Amino acid sequence: xxxxxxxxxxxxxxxxxxxxxxxxxxxxxxxxxxxxxxxxxxxxxxxxxxxxxxx
Numbered sequence: 329x330x331x332x333x334x335x336x337x338x339x340x341x342x343x344x345x346x347x348x349x350x351x352x353x354x355x356x357x358x359x360x361x362x363x364x365x366x367x368x369x370x371x372x373x374x375x376x377x378x379x380x381x382x383x
Contacts (some may be wrong), residue, residue: 332360332379341368348382
């Protein structure tokens, strides 16, 4: 798993600006685990619109 930080609130899932979330690549997109421990799928463009990858 990788970490990312939310900088805009997506219209799906439960996320908070400034919080760090785990994410991973799968065949059909990038999955981010939200505050309710649900996997939310984003395409790469939308993922980068809402999140910043952390090293």
